[in-house]
Amino acid sequence: MNRQVTGVADEKSVTSFRSDGGTGETRHRPWLKAAVLLAFLLATVGAGAFWWRSHSAPPIHYVTMPVTRGEVARAVTATGTVNPELTVIVGSYVSGVIQQLFCDYNTQVKAGQICAKIDPRPYQMTVNQAQAALDVAKAQLEKDKANLVYAKLTLDRTTALARRDFSTQDAADSAKNAYDQAQAQIGLDQATIEQREAELEAAQVNLGYTDITSPVEGTVVSRNVTQGQTVAASFQTPTLFLIATDLTKMQVDTNVSESDVGAVAEGNKATFTVDAFPSRVFEGTVTQLRQSPQSVQNVITFDAVVSVDNRDLSLKPGMTASARVVTERRSDVLRVPNQALRYLPGGIVPEGGTAATQAPTAGSGQALLWVLRDGRPAAVTVKVGLDDDSNTEIVEGDLHPGDLVIVGED
Template sequence: MVSTTGTANPELTVIVGSYVSGVIKELYCDYNTEVKIGQVCAKIDPRPYQTAVDQAKATLSVGKAQLLKDQAALAYAKISYERNSALVITNAVSLDAVDSAKSVYNQAEAQVSYDEATIEQRQAELDAAKVNLGYTDIASPVNGIVVSRNITIGQTVAASFQTPTLFLIASDLTKMQVDTNVSEGDIGNIKLDDPVQFSVDAFPNRLFEGRVTQIRQSPQTVQNVVTYDVVVGVDNKELALKPGMTASVRIITDQRNDVLRIPGQALRYRPESAMPFNSARSRVWLLRGSQPIPVEVEIGLADDDYVEVHGGDLNAGDQLIVGERSGETRSASYPRL
């Protein structure tokens, strides 16, 4: 078993920001508000962006009018060039006049092409202005619940340098995860889907259960101590767990059923009068009558408190010596198996 601490968090948390700057005019969502995809949570004052849209529309209209004017000039230049080209055969006009008409015609064609490109540019500017106007509606990108609100009506949002965080939305609080840090010495014992038990201060007498869903490969190094993130998935249908709660976590890396276990302290106890012990097996002291009796055992799985033992003349209910009371030499603590 591996013991550690962790923090309860929603499985998916979405930061809702703003692409445009401005003053918050309306606020429709607060803490714990349930939201749907596309639901507007806040509105930035749209007047500057509506003005930009109107200006872009007017500029586009001017460009279209200019195109109509230059198309008419192109049509006249074409007629003039074709007429002079026919008259030059009869020497009614000079070649210079034909060349001049052709130049005017070519310039008119170029001007129409320029106008068409300008209209495309101004149409793009209008589309961009409309997009920015749409961004004044701050909408939820997911179904979920608002867990944090960082704005108030009248507050100025500045998106010039980085996207400001306006809301924090958890997609589903019935599915939580506990983010833990496991030392490099213990990470090798943990596997995906290992069972996990944990408690939180809000419910000290309740034991929550989950399973390991992720073992992240990226190490975290703090003051030369290396740990790895282990994520525990938890059902939270009763909504008892809140984001940010601190959890005391036990990851069960292996499990034995119907075995004999003893307190770990029993393996560390040795009477002062005991003879040196060189066996490869471990030894505990069993109280029979008023005398401590040594018993050799083989140890198995261990956690923070108990150790699995095999062999030896031990039975459930026997009293083991785990230590002597302060100030006494013969009186000891005798837990039962």
């Protein structure tokens, strides 16, 4: 009973709701329209914002570097080889077998010290032969002197007899001829003796050359022979040793290209590095610019000699050096990075001209810099001076140390 009543009541309620449904729809429909309209507006605003962001220019971030004071140095780079200032080649004047060696690499030698000895026996025999020939010539002289005395006595005797008519004139003339020949023989003997003395002296000199001696005081940097080796000096003097006179004074023989040689002069300061000490910079001075050109694969270079102090013996002969010769230097000048002179922002037209006309003009000394002031780029016309690979000197212009010059954009 209760269930039926309830069921009827529910049905009525539903029927009542349905009968009033028109009034319910009318009451909720304006809110639905407002929601749709709001969603449409939000989508439109979002699309517009997306379009504006995608088509608007992004903000420019400038890369800057400060204006500084310091040194600007123009330099010429070259490669070269480290060598002793004076290297003496010790060779052999005579041929023979190396009998003994007294010097080796790094041996400290004095002038006149024997470094090697060639077998002297063949040359000693030549000396002995020359000495014997000299002795024969001297003995011949003594013999001919005695003959001259006898010829003089014969001449005097024959002449006296001829005056008294005890001898013929022909006999007197014959005695005179014998005497003259005896005198001439004495002169010939003396000349022969001088010749034999010269031959003996030459043989003794060659014997002396079997002792290979150092002509200077220094250090042996190269030895090209071994004991028992045969050296032949018939056509060319063989090199036995290389001796450096003083390893505390070295030089770098740099190869300067012909396009840079005009800027290099004696007295220029130079720096260089070697592979053995990559973090150490050696300092030297150009002491000689040799006029003799060197051609390697049709490339002409000139030898600029850089002298350097090597008291600690760090530099070794033959090291490869990368040198930098300073040809011009300015100290304590206002300078800017070279990138700043090449920068020109697109679309910015300086006051009184165009971007193209305000660009630096080669050879005029005038250039345009962009300085960041109050967050905006400002064009500054300057007069430039000396430049190197990194910085350029500013001679005139509205710039001060600490100003930020623009070198690029992010």
